[in-house]
Amino acid sequence: MSVFRWILIAFLMPGDLVIKRVGISIEEDGGILRSFVNMCFWGLVTVLVALFII
Numbered sequence: 001m002s003v004f005r006w007i008l009i010a011f012l013m014p015g016d017l018v019i020k021r022v023g024i025s026i027e028e029d030g031g032i033l034r035s036f037v038n039m040c041f042w043g044l045v046t047v048l049v050a051l052f053i054i
Contacts, residue, residue, distance in 0.1 A: 014041040
């Protein structure tokens, strides 16, 4: 597996874990819930990193 594939898997992991926990398949979700969770998670990570760097 290439490095880019591993980065993609890691980037999408928070949303994937949530939809698996809720019991929704990727086809049923259509990417809405997964995208929302990923946006919130990575947005929070980015804000925390920015706050601690400054």
